[in-house]
Amino acid sequence: MKRNSLTTALACICLTMTASTAFAVITNPTQNQTQTNQTQQQFNPTMLPGQEFYNSTQGTNNNPFFGPTFNTNPFNPTNQNPQSNTLPGTTVPGTVPNPNPNLYPNQNDGRNRVDTIPSTQFHNSATNPDQNRWRLGVYSKDLDIGCKIMDVVPGLAAQRAGLEAGDLIVGVNGYQVGYINGELYDCATEFERNADAQGWVTLLVQNVKDKTLMNVPVQLDSRMSTLKGSIALQTQQQLPPNSVAVIELREVIQNGSAPVTFATKRIENVSGYSIPFEIDYDPAHISSYGNYVVFASIASNGQEVYRTAQNYPVLQQGTNRPVAITVQTTKPTYQQIPTPIDKNAQIAQIVKWFNQYLSRDPSDRELAVWLSAIQQGYPMSQVQLELAGHTQFFNRCNRDPQTYVTKVHELLVGRVPNTAEMDYWLARYNAQNGIRSDLAREIQDAVGIR
Amino acid sequence: MKSFRPNTIRAKTLLSIAALLVTATLANAQEIAVDPTLPVYQRVEGLKGSITMIGSDTIAQVAATWADGFRKLYPDVQIQIQVTGSVNAIPAVTSGEATFGLLSRQPQQEEVQAFHAKYGYLPTVLTPAQEPIAIFVHKDNPISTISPAQLRSIFAANPGKGLSTIKTWGELGATGQWEKAPILAQGRSNTTGSQVYFQGLVLGGEAFRADMKSNENNLTLVQAIAADPRSIGFVGLDYAVPEVKPLAFVYQPGGTPVDIHTAGYPLVRPLEIIVNKNPTQNLPVIQEEFLKYVLSRSGQESVVRGGFTPIQSNAALSARAAVGLKTLQ
Numbered sequence: 001m002k003r004n005s006l007t008t009a010l011a012c013i014c015l016t017m018t019a020s021t022a023f024a025v026i027t028n029p030t031q032n033q034t035q036t037n038q039t040q041q042q043f044n045p046t047m048l049p050g051q052e053f054y055n056s057t058q059g060t061n062n063n064p065f066f067g068p069t070f071n072t073n074p075f076n077p078t079n080q081n082p083q084s085n086t087l088p089g090t091t092v093p094g095t096v097p098n099p100n101p102n103l104y105p106n107q108n109d110g111r112n113r114v115d116t117i118p119s120t121q122f123h124n125s126a127t128n129p130d131q132n133r134w135r136l137g138v139y140s141k142d143l144d145i146g147c148k149i150m151d152v153v154p155g156l157a158a159q160r161a162g163l164e165a166g167d168l169i170v171g172v173n174g175y176q177v178g179y180i181n182g183e184l185y186d187c188a189t190e191f192e193r194n195a196d197a198q199g200w201v202t203l204l205v206q207n208v209k210d211k212t213l214m215n216v217p218v219q220l221d222s223r224m225s226t227l228k229g230s231i232a233l234q235t236q237q238q239l240p241p242n243s244v245a246v247i248e249l250r251e252v253i254q255n256g257s258a259p260v261t262f263a264t265k266r267i268e269n270v271s272g273y274s275i276p277f278e279i280d281y282d283p284a285h286i287s288s289y290g291n292y293v294v295f296a297s298i299a300s301n302g303q304e305v306y307r308t309a310q311n312y313p314v315l316q317q318g319t320n321r322p323v324a325i326t327v328q329t330t331k332p333t334y335q336q337i338p339t340p341i342d343k344n345a346q347i348a349q350i351v352k353w354f355n356q357y358l359s360r361d362p363s364d365r366e367l368a369v370w371l372s373a374i375q376q377g378y379p380m381s382q383v384q385l386e387l388a389g390h391t392q393f394f395n396r397c398n399r400d401p402q403t404y405v406t407k408v409h410e411l412l413v414g415r416v417p418n419t420a421e422m423d424y425w426l427a428r429y430n431a432q433n434g435i436r437s438d439l440a441r442e443i444q445d446a447v448g449i450r
Numbered sequence: 451m452k453s454f455r456p457n458t459i460r461a462k463t464l465l466s467i468a469a470l471l472v473t474a475t476l477a478n479a480q481e482i483a484v485d486p487t488l489p490v491y492q493r494v495e496g497l498k499g500s501i502t503m504i505g506s507d508t509i510a511q512v513a514a515t516w517a518d519g520f521r522k523l524y525p526d527v528q529i530q531i532q533v534t535g536s537v538n539a540i541p542a543v544t545s546g547e548a549t550f551g552l553l554s555r556q557p558q559q560e561e562v563q564a565f566h567a568k569y570g571y572l573p574t575v576l577t578p579a580q581e582p583i584a585i586f587v588h589k590d591n592p593i594s595t596i597s598p599a600q601l602r603s604i605f606a607a608n609p610g611k612g613l614s615t616i617k618t619w620g621e622l623g624a625t626g627q628w629e630k631a632p633i634l635a636q637g638r639s640n641t642t643g644s645q646v647y648f649q650g651l652v653l654g655g656e657a658f659r660a661d662m663k664s665n666e667n668n669l670t671l672v673q674a675i676a677a678d679p680r681s682i683g684f685v686g687l688d689y690a691v692p693e694v695k696p697l698a699f700v701y702q703p704g705g706t707p708v709d710i711h712t713a714g715y716p717l718v719r720p721l722e723i724i725v726n727k728n729p730t731q732n733l734p735v736i737q738e739e740f741l742k743y744v745l746s747r748s749g750q751e752s753v754v755r756g757g758f759t760p761i762q763s764n765a766a767l768s769a770r771a772a773v774g775l776k777t778l779q
Contacts, residue, residue: 048562048572049572050574050725183764184764184768186764188779189485189764191487192487260523360692435533
């Protein structure tokens with residue numbers, strides 16, 4: 001049921017409030033008070049502002065080493081001790097009636113929602129983590145009784161569903177939100193976990209006006225927008241077989257400085273003279289005064305063969321019009337560092353540098369963030385730079401500045417420094433206030449690595 | 451124990467083959483690097499000013515990559531970082547010398563007290579990154595996982611909770627020549643930050659076993675494990691050397707292993723940013739924007755590149771709320 005108006009919804013509440021099944025909500029029974037209280041003025045160094053989340057998750061309740069669930073799965077709900085509660089404004093002490101128990105089959109077996117997935121796992125069922133992301137369109141505050149809506153953004157999902165400031169979101173598809181046993185379960189994560197393919201979720205909401213609970217089906221807005229366009233070849237030549245096109249959305253920060261790529265689309269096996277594309281981006285990146293351009297390149301066998309010769313402005317002042325761009329032949333390059341388009345060569349290079357600097361392979365997570373960084377416009381030399389600044393590399397040098405300078409010099413210049421060079425770079429090391437990547441950058445600059 | 455000497459030769463050919471295998475495997479990896487629900491950072495127009503960060507070497511190196519990324523968005527912003535140790539993090543914020551303090555241990559009462567005495571409110575402590583603490587054994591050790599109960603039984607003088615002390619590798623499931631081999635516990639001193647942290651988290655404050663070997667620093671601790679294959683010890687993952695390996699974590703023996711490089715690994719030590727946030731006022735815009743960046747997906751990718759464990763969306767939202775930042779949900 002999509003709620004079209006508040007009146008309709010309130011009518012539904014009257015019908016559904018007769019359900020007798022109890023819905024246990026973890027909350028503080030005495031007061032409606034946020035756990036992110038930052039106005040604490042009393043001196044109490046055991047509860048510093050900003051540490052509420054960690055004080056709770058590393059406290060005894062959820063500590064896998066020393067909690068009540070010791071020797072068992074620490075996230076196993078059967079050993080949790082959910083508190084009974086009362087939402088402010090409700091009249092039933094200890095419990096809150098579930099207005100539609102059929103929607104929440106998992107809520108009636110006494111389980112705490114913590115059990116469904118270890119809280120430290122990322123919840124993402126989408127094959128592409130950058131897609132299928134959802135937004136309700138509210139500014140909210142997490143409380144220990146739910147997630148209170150502070151502002152509703154006009155035109156977005158929350159407003160369409162009739163939600164308003166002051167409403168309290170208690171659950172998303174039956175999963176409680178807010179602080180539960182001191183740990184934060186935020187709406188954004190529950191939207192990602194629970195929204196269906198079209199973005200539908202059912203929120204359990206306490207109406208600000210009459211404190212009644214209602215089920216509110218909401219179709220969330222996609223966080224992603226799509227820019228459509230086409231790439232045309234300036235020449236009438238055939239594309240080589242197995243060609244790959246990469247389209248990037250970039251923000252031009254300032255004339256003279258490198259643009260920042262915030263969305264990338266890769267299309268395999270392109271052919272023909274005109275290549276249609278759709279590139280998804282997060283509108284949160286876009287501001288009305290930003291300067292955005294689209295860039296495209298086409299590669300074959302790891303070698304770039306075409307690229308855009310000019311900037312094509314897009315997304316100007318919030319508009320999203322299709323863009324037609326032209327690519328022209330790229331002059332052959334003889335760089336040793338792979339072109340940004342050759343992903344396998346990039347991976348091989350990153351693995352090689354990890355082994356040189358850290359004597360190990362990158363983890364999957366490290367490799368993923370490096371590929372992401374390179375997609376965002378970081379040069380490959382940044383990998384070397386940050387590995388030179390990496391704590392593990394410094395540890396491998398016995399945390400000794402002289403050994404460190406020697407190793408960095410060896411890796412970047414290809415030989416050990418002589419005495420004069422050592423003196424110079426040690427002085428520079430000290431001048432950098434201990435930030436090792438800054439020293440590596442100076443050495444890179446000195447030998448012309450870009 | 452001649453049979454336990456580690457093989458320190460790492461053939462280049464093996465390395466090359468391993469690299470190729472990794473390349474082939476990871477080329478198609480769909481690893482989720484950071485929590486996809488972390489906020490995306492949106493640049494604002496015309497931001498200028500300067501930020502000074504002072505404190506711990508550990509977190510300063512990550513702060514340098516935050517600074518790099520932030521300056522890329524704001525060429526007119528100056529960021530200075532001074533590595534002077536955790537001891538100076540809160541005092542530098544208290545004196546006003548630092549915009550943010552960088553801390554890799556718990557705040558101490560006298561530091562907080564001095565801040566409170568000057569400002570009348572408490573310093574805000576954000577946790578934008580976590581250091582994974584590895585349980586290292588020798589690379590030839592057949593054991594690959596460890597549970598909380600096993601850790602207590604190995605390291606605690608009195609494991610309690612119905613557990614008995616584990617003294618040999620055979621008690622952890624090792625067979626053959628390892629079965630009767632004694633477990634050598636490698637540690638630091640009782641006042642060392644990482645040891646205090648491990649004692650609190652894993653042993654619940656119980657004393658360490660009396661025969662645990664005390665090592666002078668983290669480097670010598672890892673070297674001790676590399677030198678004697680019967681050893682086990684705990685230290686930051688960044689101290690890894692090729693002769694040792696980190697154990698995966700299991701919640702109970704036989705359970706699903708949680709690799710140290712993944713989000714569910716629970717042995718992590720918070721790295722902290724100290725903020726001077728007056729509860730009745732907003733932070734200056736430049737501070738708000740920098741913290742938004744640090745707590746965004748981009749900032750957390752920097753954390754991974756620095757070798758540390760990123761935080762999740764809910765921790766980021768909690769931290770944002772603590773400094774008065776609203777988040778569009």
